[in-house]
Amino acid sequence: MIKAYGKSDVGLVREMNQDYYYISDDQNEVKLYILADGMGGYKGGEIASKLAVTSARNYIENNFKETPKDKDSLIQLIGSSVEYANMVVYEKSKEDPELEGMGTTLEICLAYNNKAYIAHIGDSRIYRIRKEFMRKITKDHSYVQKLVEDGTITKEEAAVHPKKNMLMKALGCNAFVEPDVTIKGFLKGDTLIICSDGLTNMVTQDEIYNIATSKFEYAPSDLIEKANKNGGYDNITVIIIRNI
Numbered sequence: 001m002i003k004a005y006g007k008s009d010v011g012l013v014r015e016m017n018q019d020y021y022y023i024s025d026d027q028n029e030v031k032l033y034i035l036a037d038g039m040g041g042y043k044g045g046e047i048a049s050k051l052a053v054t055s056a057r058n059y060i061e062n063n064f065k066e067t068p069k070d071k072d073s074l075i076q077l078i079g080s081s082v083e084y085a086n087m088v089v090y091e092k093s094k095e096d097p098e099l100e101g102m103g104t105t106l107e108i109c110l111a112y113n114n115k116a117y118i119a120h121i122g123d124s125r126i127y128r129i130r131k132e133f134m135r136k137i138t139k140d141h142s143y144v145q146k147l148v149e150d151g152t153i154t155k156e157e158a159a160v161h162p163k164k165n166m167l168m169k170a171l172g173c174n175a176f177v178e179p180d181v182t183i184k185g186f187l188k189g190d191t192l193i194i195c196s197d198g199l200t201n202m203v204t205q206d207e208i209y210n211i212a213t214s215k216f217e218y219a220p221s222d223l224i225e226k227a228n229k230n231g232g233y234d235n236i237t238v239i240i241i242r243n244i
Contacts, residue, residue, distance in 0.1 A: 002244070007224055012233070013232060018038040019236070022057050031111040032110050033109045041101075048102040056085040090172050106179070107124050109241070118180075118184060123167060125193075144164045165197070
């Protein structure tokens, strides 16, 4: 059985919440969890994130029944849902001059048969906790991540780099998009955390682990509280999913 909880908060600095998320109902056959962190001027980010989440969700839920349940077909399904969401957001940005250049991160997790089918674009993150070990299972599509990979700066320098919010890849900014799609084991006892950078910029990985493993159902609220206590400079969204 899979249980999931989620929460989103505007934080202490921003005027509007440009994050958006979706958690499928416990009774739903499609166990789907989606998070987006939007960006763009006047209402752009707010519109981009909601459109992306809703479009991807509708695409997956409308096509899940007819999709063969092998690994390749399910990966293809979530990959196609990202392409569809990208098209919807991109078209919308072209319709209205005030929305020009809007975009969003997007994290999709489809849980099926002890596996997590994941699509990722941007710098929101997914972590997996297994036994006493937590690891990040997505790679930030950010400028500083590239600098770290190139050996130009250290991970510690990346955490305080002035351009750490600069994305190399986002959804809805171009006609075509290439998300990272992957399959991870999601076994009994495993926990997945999906979050926007409003959490990870404010709360350390150790703190996230400690809070997520103490009171599971209160973790989203407690993590948001911690991020706000540490400054709350951005919108904060957290989804926590456990295979019980």
